[in-house]
Amino acid sequence: MYSIGEFSRITGLTVKTLRFYADEGLLPPACIDPDTGYRYYDDSRIDRARIIAQLRELEVPLAVIAEILAGHEDDADVLGHLVRHQARIEARLQRYRDIAQVLQRIITSESEAKAMTTGDFQVQEKQLGPVRIAAVRMQGRYDECGAAFARIGRALGRFICGKPLLLHYDTEYKESDADFEACMPVRDAAVAPTGISIRELAGGRCVSLLHKGPYDQLGRSYERILRYVHDRGYKIETPTREVYLKGPGLIFRGNPKRYLTEIQILIGS
Amino acid sequence: MYSIGEFSRITGLTVKTLRFYADEGLLPPACIDPDTGYRYYDDSRIDRARIIAQLRELEVPLAVIAEILAGHEDDADVLGHLVRHQARIEARLQRYRDIAQVLQRIITSESEAKAMTTGDFQVQEKQLGPVRIAAVRMQGRYDECGAAFARIGRALGRFICGKPLLLHYDTEYKESDADFEACMPVRDAAVAPTGISIRELAGGRCVSLLHKGPYDQLGRSYERILRYVHDRGYKIETPTREVYLKGPGLIFRGNPKRYLTEIQILIGS
DNA sequence: TTGCTCCTCACGTCACGTGAGGTGGC
């Protein structure tokens, strides 16, 4: 006969846990001293304790363990219980996989944006590679592009592999009736749903400027980049591009002062 | 201003949840009617509710959400919180992956054993393929083989790919001082630790009999299979094999009446 | 007396859900 402390050391279950299992009737002691209330366990309980401990490590609920112990003594008999439990575990596994994926996406995106912010905010020239995009062309006001991005996101979410960008086909700024195209970089596997076109956007030499701040102050950055282009006598190729490196964010509306937009103007040689 | 019911429909959060968040101070209503106690929400609360709901979908604890909402309004600011949360989620993910793996192992093993039991218990002849094994040779009593199996299991657990088997080098039954070898089938990648040898066990033509029941009744089945062998004048090649298709089980000690052991005797041609 | 082991009982955890019993306005 073992005291609860000794039995705890034998089984690796805490004294509190053993008392709890005793109260629940799951693992009753061999006897209880009627005077002191002391619980005493014997060797025959070790096996039962071991089974409970092992099933608990697999996070089988106590109610299921009680069922298993009530009617069976063989692994094969519990097969059904284990299969049902496996389904429970698979469901949780899938849930956490989904959560981990969303978290990874947010963290990656934010980290990239953060890395960008440490750059200097000077006009620079660089080479753009070609990029495959899903695109929706629109005429109207610029703030209507949000709906288009959302639509591409819903239709092709899994294929998106980069930051949203806007192509401007106008050569001047237009309040309304502007001609532009909302685009998302997508993987090769993406197939175009109706109303969304998928094509390759050619690369080329471009002049680029990072704009930090709200969208309604983009004008200032346009002024800077266009002066640079004119000073050097470059020839502008339309459409020009705006890449939204950091906008309202996946969770928070974000602080517009920290929005980050790259203006890209392709230039002829 | 919205009543709690209206606000619930807007945000997708239950009325009970909204009341709970209000009591916790996480999402206080815009105002509370002092007479009726009615909670009223305005548009400014929608965003906060949406943030809470989204973070809760990622299973961020309410305490962390409160911290996030207290000091920040930008995704980048919460990056640290999200990274820490990601670590939490990864830990749970790994835990459930481990559980799923153990469950799969048990279920597969039990299903195979179950499928075996439906066979007839007649002596049959069949061809054995070669199998790669990890082995510990011993002299002593048969019941000492358990320790050897456990040792192989601990050292090479990940590589084991089949049921344990015992090779008998004696031509007669010995109570003590028997000469036998405990083996586990292993994958090619397994590397031999000290005291365990890894080699290929050759295949060949064999006579086989399934024994159902406790180990101390193996004698009866040996009698049957040996009579079969002698009747046909086959020549026995040592070592003979016992494959433990179903023994005490991974969780339960199991019912010895349902133990399943295959006796395999290789025969010369 | 001190230290150790055991006991019971109440409460906390985490984020709500489930009633019970009651109110107020159409």
Next chain:
DNA sequence: TTGCTCCTCACGTCACGTGAGGTGGC
């Protein structure tokens, strides 16, 4: 009056862990 919406308050969930306060034997 009936039906609807809102309220508070208490309790349940799941498997224990954390004390507080007390006992019994060396």
